[in-house]
Amino acid sequence: DLANKGNHRHFMEKEIYEQPEVIAHVLGHYINIMENRADMGSSIDFARIPSLAISACGTAYLAGLIGKYWFERYARLPVEIDVASEFRYREIPLSPQSAALFISQSGETADALASLKYCKELGLKIGAVVNAAESTIAREADAVFPILAGPEIGVASTKAFTCQLAVLAALAIGAAKARGTVTEDEVQALVKSLAETPRAMRQVLNTIQPEIELLSRELSKCPDVLYLGRGTSFPLAMEGALKLKEISYIHAEGYAAGELKHGPIALIDENMPVIVIAPHDRFFDKTVSNMQEVAARGGRIILITDERGAAASKLDTTHTIVLPAVDEVIAPMIFSLPIQLLAYHTALFMGTDVDQPRNLAKSVTVE
Numbered sequence: 001d002l003a004n005k006g007n008h009r010h011f012m013e014k015e016i017y018e019q020p021e022v023i024a025h026v027l028g029h030y031i032n033i034m035e036n037r038a039d040m041g042s043s044i045d046f047a048r049i050p051s052l053a054i055s056a057c058g059t060a061y062l063a064g065l066i067g068k069y070w071f072e073r074y075a076r077l078p079v080e081i082d083v084a085s086e087f088r089y090r091e092i093p094l095s096p097q098s099a100a101l102f103i104s105q106s107g108e109t110a111d112a113l114a115s116l117k118y119c120k121e122l123g124l125k126i127g128a129v130v131n132a133a134e135s136t137i138a139r140e141a142d143a144v145f146p147i148l149a150g151p152e153i154g155v156a157s158t159k160a161f162t163c164q165l166a167v168l169a170a171l172a173i174g175a176a177k178a179r180g181t182v183t184e185d186e187v188q189a190l191v192k193s194l195a196e197t198p199r200a201m202r203q204v205l206n207t208i209q210p211e212i213e214l215l216s217r218e219l220s221k222c223p224d225v226l227y228l229g230r231g232t233s234f235p236l237a238m239e240g241a242l243k244l245k246e247i248s249y250i251h252a253e254g255y256a257a258g259e260l261k262h263g264p265i266a267l268i269d270e271n272m273p274v275i276v277i278a279p280h281d282r283f284f285d286k287t288v289s290n291m292q293e294v295a296a297r298g299g300r301i302i303l304i305t306d307e308r309g310a311a312a313s314k315l316d317t318t319h320t321i322v323l324p325a326v327d328e329v330i331a332p333m334i335f336s337l338p339i340q341l342l343a344y345h346t347a348l349f350m351g352t353d354v355d356q357p358r359n360l361a362k363s364v365t366v367e
């Protein structure tokens with residue numbers, strides 16, 4: 001039964017806990033294609049395109065933003081990205097030799113579809129990263145990259161987000177391989193890291209809940225929450241804030257850690273929790289120094305890091321969530337889990353309608 005919650009209280013909870021399984025499925029699918037087909041089995045020639053445009057809405061847009069870091073870093077492919085409602089009207093000078101990717105769980109979002117048609121008219125090759133394989137966006141595309149997440153019922157997207165990340169990571173690595181911007185050894189190492197995602201996800205989901213519940217009880221008493229991150233953790237900070245406001249109705253903002261000084265630091269006091277997303281990557285020390293600026297102003301810090309990050313320094317935090325240390329390329333998928341669970345459990349304490357939050361729709365088919 002597709003609409004069965006199983007042992008879970010909400011579809012959102014079920015969909016969070018399904019992630020190791022669906023991620024294993026989608027990664028298996030793309031790793032197989034990558035190993036057997038230089039062209040990733042698609043009509044988009046990633047080796048030749050001069051640039052890539054990405055457009056989407058909501059959570060799918062934030063997945064795209066993480067994808068941009070990967071396409072640029074690994075495949076040296078410049079990415080133009082915007083929310084679809086801006087993208088469609090910006091009159092962006094796009095090359096007809098380029099390709100455009102549209103990311104959409106439902107495949108029916110009006111602004112994303114309009115952006116797609118705009119790019120199609122300009123002559124770009126169109127790729128669709130969708131969950132609904134029969135959707136309008138999938139039908140309009142030259143190449144469909146299914147995220148294979150299975151039906152997502154909870155209005156707040158969870159497993160579709162991490163499956164979108166899995167597909168974008170695989171496409172970026174495939175593009176890097178096709179463009180010769182990484183060595184064969186580097187490709188092998190990246191693919192090996194991808195394959196470790198389901199196990200790391202399982203480990204997190206099996207251990208983290210008691211700690212998340214304690215923290216969520218505290219968050220549920222707060223009017224505002226700030227999320228900070230650098231690199232791919234910056235879009236993740238925005239996703240954390242989006243998830244929290246969507247289902248708990250608590251005001252939240254996601255900021256690039258380096259922008260702290262340019263505004264949000266004025267909000268810091270002993271009442272506002274600051275959730276810092278900082279895997280032990282090449283940005284870790286910089287993010288920690290931003291965190292110390294928060295601590296120096298009496299801010300309450302919840303640090304989400306990994307074992308290496310927790311060991312690296314004595315950190316002045318209110319609480320540290322420690323995840324397994326994983327390769328940088330899969331960190332956004334692993335770090336999504338505490339962020340989703342914090343939003344979910346905070347919403348439970350608030351008593352909101354988790355699966356059907358007020359005023360929101362699963363799919364927005366009007367402009």
Ligand code: G6P
Binds near residue numbers: 106108362
């Ligand atoms: C709505 C949903 C979000 C989703 C966004 C884009 O706002 O509530 O969860 O991220 O639409 O939807 P799509 O189906 O295009 O991914």
